[in-house]
Amino acid sequence: MVNTDQVTFLKIVLRFPWHMLILAGVLVTVGALALYSASEGSWTPWAGRHAVRGGVGAGIMLALAFIDFRILRLWAYPLFIASVGVLVALLFVGSGNGVARWISVGGFTFQPSEPAKIALILALAKYFNDLQPERVRNILTYLPPLVMIAIPFVLVIEQPDLGTALALALGGLTILFVAGMPWRYIGLAFIGVASAVPVLWSQLRAYQKERVMTFLNPDTDALGAGYQIIQSKIALGSGGIFGKGFLMGSQSQLNYLPEKQTDFVFTMIGEEFGLVGNLFILVIYLLMIGAIITASFRVGSRFAQLTLVGIATMLFLYVFVNVAMVTGLLPVVGAPLPLISYGGTAMLTVFVGLGVVTSACIHDRPAPE
């Protein structure tokens, strides 16, 4: 099944998905420029570090090209168990604004929920890769993967980080769907999720409930929780087709716009570069996601295929949730824009994801006919 040809250095160079690296580079550059503007035309505190992290990320992607993809299949479950372990540990030792999202290791802080996404994708891909084809239609087949999704989902909700939890769940469910889950089960799952909403609601913290309520009617509290959404819409809307120009966004520069370096960076770009700037970014993301999906048709193993689809979906969900949020279509749940928002863990996770894709493209080729 799987090709076992000798992968030489030349082959790595030839098979490397350079177009993905270039697209990632474009996004990081856009991010650095936006962050430069967010700090009123300064490389500190964000833009400079963002660029450096982008470089490190690209290095990780290049390094992963030398890792044999099949090793990941052996490590899929251990990695998943380890990431769940870290999430559990986080409930006890985490730090950050009263919510336990970050963990500190040797002076670095990172968000374990980010790498958990990749671990979940790998574990689910392995599960369906090892499945006998005739069991695809059996409903019991889908019970273990649902549990695998539910565990990190619940742990991340507990942190509490609604945005990441939903991205985890939706990303995982997409793999089930791609793996061949029959439509009637999908319908069943949908009903299940819908009925879980009241339960979920009772689990939310007060500030999360407030955010959702505000989303439903932002103008009730123009200076409070609705402030972010209103200001974001004003900033985007006033940008027009071509924007107000680099460093000229009054909403962002005068600090009306909150969190402009993380969750609302898309808004800032919209204010300064207009519809054109925003569409440009969306096109870049589509090209990147399209490239990964296209690659998923060309890899050898089912494991690789499912992994790639999972990573593409995760990337898409990031973008969708963030853009929907800042345009006022979804509540403010806290979701970064991949490779553009300031934040080390999220960016490195995306690069690790791209590195996994790279590894699959190079080492997991279909057997010659």
Add this chain to the structure above:
Amino acid sequence: MVLGTGMLVVTSFLAGRLYQLQVAQNNRYKRLSDRNQFDKRVVAPKRGRLVDRASRLLAGNAESYRLQITPLYAGDLKAALAQLGTIVELNDDVIAEVLQKSAEQPSFRPILIRESLTQRELARLAVRSAYLPGVGFEKSLRRIYPQGALTAHVTGYVSPVTESEIEDNRALADLPDLATGKIGIEYAREATLRGQPGNERVEVNARGRPIRVFRDFEPSAGKDVRLALDIGVQQFVTEILRMGNSEPVDMASAEVQRAIANDRDLKLHLASGENMLLRDSLGRITPPESGAVVVMDVRTGEVISMVSSPTYDPNIFTERLLTRDWRRLQEHPRNPLLNRVTAGAYAPGSTFKMVVALAALEAGIISEKTRHFCNGSMDLGNRTFHCWFEDGHGSMNVIKALERSCDVFFYEVALKTGIQRIKNMALRLGLGFPTGIDIPGEKPGIIPSHDWKLATHGVVWTPGETVNAGIGQGYVLTTPLQLAVMIARLANAELAVTPSLQVLDSPPAFEPLDISPAALRTIRKGMFQVTHGGLGTARAHNLSSSLGGMAGKTGTVQVKRITKEQREDGITKNIERPWKERDHALFVGYAPVKNPRYAVSVVVEHGGSGSSMAAPIARATLQRVLQTRDMA
């Protein structure tokens, strides 16, 4: 396939939403963006005031209006500035600066045009404001020092936050109005004085004018600091120090104007705000004396007066420092920015003899009765050390040697005592390290020793250097403040007093001084004789006995060795030498003699002699302090 299509559909949906916001509803949001807005601002706290011991203001805050323009609403910026120029005074530099700034930053951000508008300008602007779109004024608080130069070396000054301060504390970047202490009490007590900033949201209209202000978080003002200083004494001491033994001249007279025209030095003094000139005993026009005077309470350590001359006006620093003002301070021949009280390091000269005598007495090397014969000089190896009195003082004990300031006696005693014992005593009296007063940049001075010489010069200490140290010359350096601390400790006799610029509610818990009372009594007898003895070096300047009299010690410090040729030419009188080569004049003392209350230390740079120049200043200072001692 289904997945990819789904993603495309969802993305087009998002693109549609963006189109709706950015194109279809663009006008609406543009309006909202121009109007309605809440500009979040950090509000600078009101800085605490500095007052003297009788609550007279030394540093306060005055309301000040600044003029600014927002290019976005001003239309043609050049035309707007030209129009403004007809209402308030604007020079071309300012206009160029505003135009340059407008090119560098977003047009919605206001640009500062002028600070400190006068009431008149404010009224004229207010009347015309309807025709001046984009022009606004903003009220702010400006630091003022009503006593100006008189207290500059104590208060120090505040100035706008610097880049390096922002690097240390990024929160300062949000406080463009904040001025922080850079030196003096303003710097040392920054934490107390500054207060906590607040937050406000300002609703502005389409023309950038504030409509409403919401205070989210009130700033809390800094705390006032009450200083021990007595501004009346400060004023008096400043005057007598500056005048020295000379008379002020009529600045308007033709003779004085001619002298100024011919003397670059005088011109530089006048350029930085000097308004007094003197005529010396040779009839020459000279600038005021420079030096330092400190008065300290010997029980509490409170500093009643601290004068350093020349000085400067701290008000020039509070807003934007003009390069012209800065250049003048730099060009001033006598460095007015130097606080001579805490950072002027001078050889203590004969005022150091108390240290040597105490070290010897305490170690039992001499007693009150021990005598040495002074024949005018002492030979050591192949060197000869002269006494200032060439004919010799004859047979001297320690009390007589202090009274007449005999050098030879102290040469001998220093040699017998050794530099290490002298150093130990100096340290116990507060010399050789910073006193810890609330003024940054204090100098430690130097009290040398074997180890110090080896560490700094890499060679061993020689006996000749001990001889020099015995009369407070050579390597020994002290600040006027350290000398005041030394006198306060000698006068207090029990506690190791340290200086405090702040009024103290109760006397602080000083360490015990722990020096033999008998030895201290002997030293104080000697200091008494300086002003009371028939041959005392300051017998002409004793304090009236109705105020309890004064005890002290003169010091005359050679700055430049007199050459043989000069001696032969007859130029041995100080006044005939160039100013820079004249001796420093010192006097340290306390009063009253019984139950001492105040210690004083006087240094007049190149003032001639301790007895004729410094002693009268010390006497007048103590007299003034004692006469007003019922002050708060």
